[in-house]
Amino acid sequence: MDLFGVISQLVFLLVAVLTLAAGLATVLLRNVFHAALALVGTFFGVAAIYLMLEAEFLAIVQILVYVGAIAVLILFAVMLTRGMMQTEDSNINSQWAWAATAIGVLFVGLFILILQVPWKISGQPVVGDTTPALGTALLTTYLLPFEVVSVLLLATLIGAFIIARE
């Protein structure tokens, strides 16, 4: 393996370990605000992995949408929750064994499924700027799913307004 291969492997390992650690912290931390901040760390780790896969557009959008909007929304909700300043509730209740079993079965199932799918892998490297190709594909080949998602988001928005007004 050449020098750059070794270095990128090392960087990937580092990023993967940090991402997983942040993910674990999200679940295990007692303080909800700290857990939300750990989630931000996980989002960054995922963005870094996208970058290593040469998907720059996805990586930047991951930061813009997940860190800039979704994480902020979660933090906002945490701040609006009454009595969040001091409480450190336990995050394990009497149902934890059942939850762990269900999630474990789901994880193993998905894992086996992913291994069995014959993924199409192109041997060619990514050439040049992928953003225009992505944009063109979204607005021509995949226009219908794109529009359906927009309508779904609009419906969610209106629904949220109606619930908030009541």
Added chain:
Amino acid sequence: MDIWTLITDPFVTIYNLLRSGIIGLLASLGVPPDWIALIVFLIMGIIVVTAILIVAPVMMMYMTWLERKLVARMQDRVGPNRVGPFGLLQPIADMIKFLTKEDIVPEGVDKPVHLLAPIVVVIPVILSFSVIQFGVGMGAVDLNLGLLFLLAMGSMATIGVFMAGFGSHNKFAMIGGMRAAAQIISYEIPQILSVVVVVLLAGSISLNGIIEKQSGLFGLGWYFFYLPVGPIAFFIFLLAATAEINRVPFDLPEAESELVAGYHTEYSGMKFGLFYLAEFLNTFIISAIAASLFFGGWQGPFVQQIPALGIAYFFGKTIILIGIQLWFRGSLPRIRVDQLMNFGWKRLVPATLALILFTAAFLWAYRVLNQFLTGLGG
């Protein structure tokens, strides 16, 4: 290497000389080629990063001087004039004061969050400098997604503000943090949408690509002059960006008369200094983006012949835009929270959406007409 290139384009020439010198030196020592590539990449990276880390705080220090002098003049005062000629050494004295002050951490704070908040606020701003094009070929990196990267970095700032507000366990800091977050979320939308107008006109999201598209009319083909959309998009961008970085008249998150200092109430010493640094660097970044998108960045007359002029054009435009923001500060009162939200959601967002539709329709009509005319000619 003739002396004329060195005079007209000093920084890029010196950079290239240094680079080829290091490659030559390593090659003569018999280092394998892929190691040479790695070492050169690291050394040149360290040089560029160091340059940014020196330029950014020095810019910030003299922006504080400019702000104090300019606002003092507007209010019929003299401003700092004791340390050095025209008070020019005042920022350095202030910096020494910041570095020597005691760092007080209040007892009730959430320690890790309180410690990390100023760092999280500063990092995205410094990262933004990496894609800004300071002159012809003078950007640390020329990302083909540069503009998107800048917007993503701008949206990250909210997290740090939240951390400062919540981690301080102080009601003033908390209210300031909430106000800042609400404001940043609301004004991020018109800011990004007004940028879309420029992206439509240029057909690119690379900062260099957008700047190069403005080279027409003897280096004055700036998007600001694309009537009527250019000026409108610029003013929307300037308003939304000023709100996004919490400056007057949108400085509700740190309103001194109501909230002490908002989210950074519980910070002292260099930690407060970092918030201060981030605020001024944000002003610089916003002005630099506006200069690049609407006023051609380093583009101007004779820039093709003498690339060094590009640096002067870029900084000139940016400093004028910073001056406009300081002028806001000197002359406008702070607006109310409800006015802020109403203005953002009910006026700015619909106006920007209409502007995007108009621009797209205009460009489409132009293209159809162009095809029709070339059809006639052929």
